[in-house]
Amino acid sequence: xxxxYRLKVAGLERDLHICPLNDKMSIAGFIMFSDVELTIxxxxxxxxxVPDFDVMLTAESKGIPLAYExxxxxGKNYYLARKGKKLYMxxxxxxxxxxxxxxxxxxxxxxxxxxxxxxxxxxxxVDDVISTGESMRALEAxxxxxxxxxxxxxxxxxxGDAAERxxxxxxxxxxxxxx
Amino acid sequence: xxxxYRLKVAGLERDLHICPLNDKMSIAGFIMFSDVELTIxxxxxxxxxVPDFDVMLTAESKGIPLAYExxxxxGKNYYLARKGKKLYMxxxxxxxxxxxxxxxxxxxxxxxxxxxxxxxxxxxxVDDVISTGESMRALEAxxxxxxxxxxxxxxxxxxGDAAERxxxxxxxxxxxxxx
Numbered sequence: 596x597x598x599x600y601r602l603k604v605a606g607l608e609r610d611l612h613i614c615p616l617n618d619k620m621s622i623a624g625f626i627m628f629s630d631v632e633l634t635i636x637x638x639x640x641x642x643x644x645v646p647d648f649d650v651m652l653t654a655e656s657k658g659i660p661l662a663y664e665x666x667x668x669x670g671k672n673y674y675l676a677r678k679g680k681k682l683y684m685x686x687x688x689x690x691x692x693x694x695x696x697x698x699x700x701x702x703x704x705x706x707x708x709x710x711x712x713x714x715x716x717x718x719x720x721v722d723d724v725i726s727t728g729e730s731m732r733a734l735e736a737x738x739x740x741x742x743x744x745x746x747x748x749x750x751x752x753x754x755g756d757a758a759e760r761x762x763x764x765x766x767x768x769x770x771x772x773x774x
Numbered sequence: 775x776x777x778x779y780r781l782k783v784a785g786l787e788r789d790l791h792i793c794p795l796n797d798k799m800s801i802a803g804f805i806m807f808s809d810v811e812l813t814i815x816x817x818x819x820x821x822x823x824v825p826d827f828d829v830m831l832t833a834e835s836k837g838i839p840l841a842y843e844x845x846x847x848x849g850k851n852y853y854l855a856r857k858g859k860k861l862y863m864x865x866x867x868x869x870x871x872x873x874x875x876x877x878x879x880x881x882x883x884x885x886x887x888x889x890x891x892x893x894x895x896x897x898x899x900v901d902d903v904i905s906t907g908e909s910m911r912a913l914e915a916x917x918x919x920x921x922x923x924x925x926x927x928x929x930x931x932x933x934g935d936a937a938e939r940x941x942x943x944x945x946x947x948x949x950x951x952x953x
Contacts, residue, residue, distance in 0.1 A: 597864070614862050624862030628838075628854045629888070631846050656856070659807075659838045667810050675807045677835070683793050683803030685776070709808070 604751060604767040605636035613772055621772040625724055625752055627660050637751045637766060638664035641721075644764045646747045648719035650712065652676060652738060654692075654703060654730055657723045661751065665721065673721070674713055676703040676737055688740050692733030703733045710741040718743040725763055726754035783930060783946040784815035792951055800951040804903055804931055806839050816930045816945060817843035820900075823943045825926045827898035829891065831855060831917060833871075833882060833909055836902045840930065844900065852900070853892055855882040855916055867919050871912030882912045889920040897922040904942055905933035 598613040600623040609630075611623040627634050642665055651673040653662035662673035678701050680687055687704040720734045731748055738745050748763045758768035777792040779802040788809075790802040806813050821844055830852040832841035841852035857880050859866055866883040899913045910927055917924050927942045937947035 612862060612864065614864075616861065622861070626862060629845075629851050629891075631842065631851075634842070635846070656835045656838065656854075659835065660842045663810065663813070663839045663842060666808075667814070672808050672810075675835075682795065682801070683791060683805060685791065685793075712808075 600770070600772075602752075602767065602769070605633070605640040607633055607636055609633065619774055621774070622726075622754065623769055623772070625769065627657065627723055627751070631660075634660045634664045635668075637661060638668055640766055641665060641749050641751065641764070642669055644766075645719055645749050647717065648746050649716040650674060650743075651719045651721050652705075652713060652734055652743070653721040654678075654734055658721055661723055662721045672712065674705070674709040676705050676734060678703060680704050681706075688737060690733050690736040690740070692729050701733075703737060705737050705741065713738065713741050713743040716743055717746045719746060720748045722750045724752045724754050724769065725750040725757045725760070725765065728757060728760075731763075779949070779951075781931075781946065781948070784812070784819040786812055786815055788812065798953055800953070801905075801933065802948055802951070804948065806836065806902055806930070813839045813843045814847075816840060817847055819945050820844060820928050820930065820943065821848055823945075824898055824928050826896065827925050828895040829853060829922075830898045830900050831884075831892060831913055831922070832900040833857075833913055837900055840902055841900045851891065853884070853888040855884050855913060857882060859883050860885075867916060869912050869915040869919070871908050880912075882916060884916050884920065892917065892920050892922040895922055896925045898925060899927045901929045903931045903933050903948065904929040904936045904939070904944065907936060907939075910942075 599610040602609050613621045615621045654676045655678045666673040684706040686707040692701045750765045752769040753765040754769040755771040778789040781788050792800045794800045833855045834857045845852040863885040865886040871880045929944045931948040932944040933948040934950040
């Protein structure tokens, strides 16, 4: 058991593992999977803060429970950008994204049906954590290709410098840990 | 817009796209993402049919909304096997799986904390569709490595020959489409 960071968010407290990212920096791992109580609380609090919207777009996989729960609470659909092209997709739209939590450049795909569903709608982009902003930029690129009207960018946590951003809505900041 | 298959499941009806798998066979694409009504109904009906259990294990990504919703309804935790090793994982356990809906061999990882959480517990394996059974076998392999006590295997749909299996619980069969 390594170092922990005590996070306070949406009226709850959780101890996050601090994981080395490289020689100079560590990050606190925020994982909503398995934690329904946290997912419900974060969805409720985020929905109080976001602007009016028609539909949501999130990215595989960590955004799924949050977007699902927000959709369940507010009755507005969520759509999922996938990291691989799937057999069921017809004519998917594709953008590239570089992540700080995995080593590779990732690619996001959105199915033609989902592109149609967000076209011309007021779209809220949703993710668990905004850090470098790369994932959010990839969602934006998908949304723009689809002709959606981006009305907001929402995340549970804003990591590092992202906490200074004026163009996002979030619940708590998450520090980076420098050696 | 290609051919559609009308699925009846959990008291609801949905039109699924029929997608070619190879020269000889097509499959109907069952996607619960974006469909909260369907996810809730399937979770409710599956929970009526499954044996007593303590915790659930599912696989990234299509199992996530279902396992999340089942957990939300019954109050028992779900754990997620991931398809890539993530930075936040400490000492993950690894098994391999071949999928019929993607071209490659996939690998499932379960974090050490999650391994500890399912060890010795009555475990329900959950997925959206059981088809060749490869994904379910990979979940079983993870569960066995973790020392969990597998008490059931549950899916919304059993595709093709899987509908004949006596060792799974499911809501509706899903045909394969041969040319």
